Amino acid sequence: MPVSRRLVIAGAAAAVAVGVGAVGVSAAAAGDRVPEGVRVGGADLSGLSRAEAEARISSALEDDAAAPVDLRADGDRLTLDPAEAGLSVDAAATAERAASAGVLARLRATLGAGRDVEPVVAVDEPALRAAVGALRPAVDRKAAEGSVRFDATPAPVPVLPVTGRALELDAAVDAVADGWLADDVIELPVERDEVRTTQQDVTDAVRETAAPAIAAPVVLDAGGEQLVVPPRAIAAALRVVADDSGRLVPRLDARALHAQVGPGVRGVGVPARSARFDVSSGAPVVVPSRPGTTVSPADLSAAVLGVLTREPPRRAPVALSPAQPRLTTEQAKALGVKEVIGTFTSRHPCCAPRVQNIHRMADIVDGHVVLPGEQFDLNAFVGPRDRARGFVEAPQILEGEFVDRIGGGISQFATTLFNAVFFSGLKDIAHSPHSYYISRYPPGREATLSYPEPDLIFENDSPTGVLIEASYTDTSVTVTFWGTQRFDEVRSVTGPRTRLRDFDTRYVQRDDCTATEGEQGFDIVVTRVFVQDGREVRREPFRTRYKPEPRFICGPPPGGGSAD
Numbered sequence: 001m002p003v004s005r006r007l008v009i010a011g012a013a014a015a016v017a018v019g020v021g022a023v024g025v026s027a028a029a030a031g032d033r034v035p036e037g038v039r040v041g042g043a044d045l046s047g048l049s050r051a052e053a054e055a056r057i058s059s060a061l062e063d064d065a066a067a068p069v070d071l072r073a074d075g076d077r078l079t080l081d082p083a084e085a086g087l088s089v090d091a092a093a094t095a096e097r098a099a100s101a102g103v104l105a106r107l108r109a110t111l112g113a114g115r116d117v118e119p120v121v122a123v124d125e126p127a128l129r130a131a132v133g134a135l136r137p138a139v140d141r142k143a144a145e146g147s148v149r150f151d152a153t154p155a156p157v158p159v160l161p162v163t164g165r166a167l168e169l170d171a172a173v174d175a176v177a178d179g180w181l182a183d184d185v186i187e188l189p190v191e192r193d194e195v196r197t198t199q200q201d202v203t204d205a206v207r208e209t210a211a212p213a214i215a216a217p218v219v220l221d222a223g224g225e226q227l228v229v230p231p232r233a234i235a236a237a238l239r240v241v242a243d244d245s246g247r248l249v250p251r252l253d254a255r256a257l258h259a260q261v262g263p264g265v266r267g268v269g270v271p272a273r274s275a276r277f278d279v280s281s282g283a284p285v286v287v288p289s290r291p292g293t294t295v296s297p298a299d300l301s302a303a304v305l306g307v308l309t310r311e312p313p314r315r316a317p318v319a320l321s322p323a324q325p326r327l328t329t330e331q332a333k334a335l336g337v338k339e340v341i342g343t344f345t346s347r348h349p350c351c352a353p354r355v356q357n358i359h360r361m362a363d364i365v366d367g368h369v370v371l372p373g374e375q376f377d378l379n380a381f382v383g384p385r386d387r388a389r390g391f392v393e394a395p396q397i398l399e400g401e402f403v404d405r406i407g408g409g410i411s412q413f414a415t416t417l418f419n420a421v422f423f424s425g426l427k428d429i430a431h432s433p434h435s436y437y438i439s440r441y442p443p444g445r446e447a448t449l450s451y452p453e454p455d456l457i458f459e460n461d462s463p464t465g466v467l468i469e470a471s472y473t474d475t476s477v478t479v480t481f482w483g484t485q486r487f488d489e490v491r492s493v494t495g496p497r498t499r500l501r502d503f504d505t506r507y508v509q510r511d512d513c514t515a516t517e518g519e520q521g522f523d524i525v526v527t528r529v530f531v532q533d534g535r536e537v538r539r540e541p542f543r544t545r546y547k548p549e550p551r552f553i554c555g556p557p558p559g560g561g562s563a564d
Contacts, residue, residue: 034099037114041181045098053095061089061119061181069180073139073188074165080176085131086124087180093120123177132172132188139167139190145242146197148210154235156210158202164193196246205240205248209309213238213250216312218304222268222295223320229304233260237301238308250308254301261300269293274325275332276367277467277482284467284482286332294323327369335369335465336484342424343480346416348440350474354394354409357385358477361413362470365479369467370460375429376468378414378449378456385410385451395514396450404512407451413470413477414449414456415441420479421458425490425530426466428542429457436549437519444526444544445492462486489531497522503548507557518551 034045034053043060045053065088068079082088098117143164149157171189179186214231221227237257243249258265272292277284295318303318348355361382370376385391385407394408411434418431422445431447432454438446447456460466460483467482501521523545530538 032099034095035115038098038117039114040094040098040117040119045095050092050095050099053098054091057089057091057094057098057119061091064181065089069176070185071135071176071188072185073135073167074190074192076139078135078138078188080131080135082180084127085176086127087176088122089181090120090122093122119181121177121180125173128177129169129173132167132176133169135172135188136167136169139165139188141165143193143195145195145246146199146202146205146248147242148202148205148240148248150210150214150235150238154214154232156206156214158206160199160202161195161197163195165190166193197242197248201246201248209240209248209250210238212310213308216314218307218314218316220295220300220303220316220318222318223293225268227261227264227268227295227300227318229257229261229264229300233257234304234308236260250305252301252305252308254297257301257304258295258297265295265300268295269320269323272323272325274327275329276327277332277337277369279467279469279482284337286329288329289325289327289332291325292323293320295319296321327371332369332465335371336463337369337465337467337482339482339485341466341481341483341485342420342422342426342490343478344416344419344423345476345478346412346419346441347476348412352394352409353392354412355474357391357394357407357409358413359472360390361410362472362477362479365413365417365468366470367468369465371465372460372463375457375459378417379451379453380455383451395512411446411448412440413479415446416477416479417468417470418447418456418458419445420468420481422492422528423490424466424481424483425462425487425528426481427459427461429459431456433544433546435547437522437546439519442492442494442526443497443546444494444524444542487530487532487537488534491529491531493527493529495525495527497524499523499545501548503550505551505553507553507555509554509556513554514552515554516549516552519546519549521546521548 032050034048034050036046038045040053040057041060041064043056045056048056065082067082069082069085069087071078071080094117097120141162141164144159144162146161147159149159151157168189168191175186175188214235217231218229218234219226220229234252234257237253237260238250239253240248240250270292272294273290275289276287278287279285299319299321303316307314307316348358364382365378368376368381383389387406391407393404393406396405396408396411414431418428419442421428433444433446434441434448437443448454449456462483464484469480469482471478471480499522503518503520505518523543526542526544528540528542529536530540
């Protein structure tokens with residue numbers, strides 16, 4: 001007999017109801033236990049109590065929770081320590097989530113359908129934000145257009161464009177919080193700053209602009225005189241950079257180019273001559289200045305740039321401009337250079353190679369005028385010491401030993417200059433005493449010098465100019481400062497030698513060895529005392545610590561063995 005559709009549906013509904021009722025009875029019987037088929041991080045939690053599930057979750061996720069977080073930012077790989085970032089697994093909440101299931105979920109479990117539960121992540125928001133923010137130096141970069149620079153060879157060096165980018169911090173924090181333990185790699189969002197130049201643009205600029213620019217000298221006609229600008233000078237001042245439209249164009253640093261071609265520039269036109277002071281009569285007399293003509297940095301740069309990419313030979317005219325002296329006659333007369341404000345003489349044996357270096361330094365510095373408020377940097381003013389400029393090899397202290405170096409001995413001039421500064425009452429900016437005390441110098445009132453450092457720098461902190469007069473004999477060097485006297489007297493008060501330290505003996509087997517007798521190390525304080533209107537107005541202490549100077553013996557130690 002046929003069964004009606006209504007009876008079939010009714011029977012099926014009754015069966016579901018019975019099943020659901022059975023599941024309800026089973027759930028009531030299960031109590032707090034996790035349903036069958038529930039997994040967290042691959043660990044089966046079926047039938048476990050919540051406490052058991054919490055323990056298993058902690059164990060199962062221990063390694064994953066401690067592993068560095070793998071991140072990507074615009075293709076670059078980064079990592080994050082989850083503990084430092086305030087990320088942890090809330091095992092109790094995860095167990096609660098695993099045990100919580102509706103009737104239908106439990107019905108599916110009885111039918112063999114499993115359920116994967118995502119771990120509940122606890123986030124320390126301030127710690128996570130700080131940790132993600134600390135990634136910024138590795139992610140953020142400024143956009144840079146392509147360019148061409150030059151190396152020391154010189155040769156063109158392509159500089160490829162770089163797209164700028166910045167980490168989007170708020171979105172990155174959210175991405176890490178959401179993706180930890182869920183994603184193998186978490187992508188950090190970045191904001192990109194695109195550039196207009198391409199790698200091909202740079203390649204073209206090297207071929208079409210940079211390489212031709214240094215292929216040959218540029219010869220300039222300066223009022224009938226020839227000024228040659230060599231390729232090396234061009235390379236030192238040239239860069240090929242992007243203009244406002246993104247096109248790569250040549251740019252010359254006018255001052256750098258002018259400095260590179262300095263000797264050539266001084267050979268054209270009429271050099272300007274600064275006013276100077278003649279003190280041969282015993283009083284400063286102004287020798288007038290004279291204006292001149294020269295090639296200005298701007299005109300030089302424009303002339304070279306105009307023919308930079310042409311085929312050689314490259315020639316162009318360049319204008320001569322009026323050149324003013326550093327110090328005009330009127331300025332010199334107004335400087336107040338009228339009397340000796342300080343002088344010092346140091347002595348040395350005649351005729352050693354170091355004496356030539358001392359004399360060369362004196363010749364370079366003699367006659368220079370330090371303007372009010374101006375600093376005088378001895379190394380910067382004299383420049384490197386080399387044979388071409390008249391310096392020779394002589395002993396100097398290097399890393400605690402006496403060795404021969406070009407320019408050795410010039411510390412005698414530095415010491416003489418420093419003492420002239422001291423007794424003139426001018427401001428000491430930088431000076432370095434010798435590491436060992438040298439008996440020909442006043443203790444605590446001397447200065448060593450090398451290039452580029454240690455240096456000697458002082459400031460003319462007076463309202464008038466200061467003329468440096470440097471003179472010498474075969475056995476002495478003198479530095480005298482002329483200006484306007486500010487103090488009745490500047491005295492030196494030398495304290496006792498303290499913290500005496502004995503020296504040792506060292507044997508040196510080198511051709512440039514210099515034997516010494518050895519000298520104790522000690523501390524000393526020298527005080528500069530300023531006297532004005534008959535009374536003391538200021539004291540300035542100079543504290544110096546000398547190392548013990550070893551007794552250097554040239555040759556092998558007695559009984560064999562090794563020497564320095």
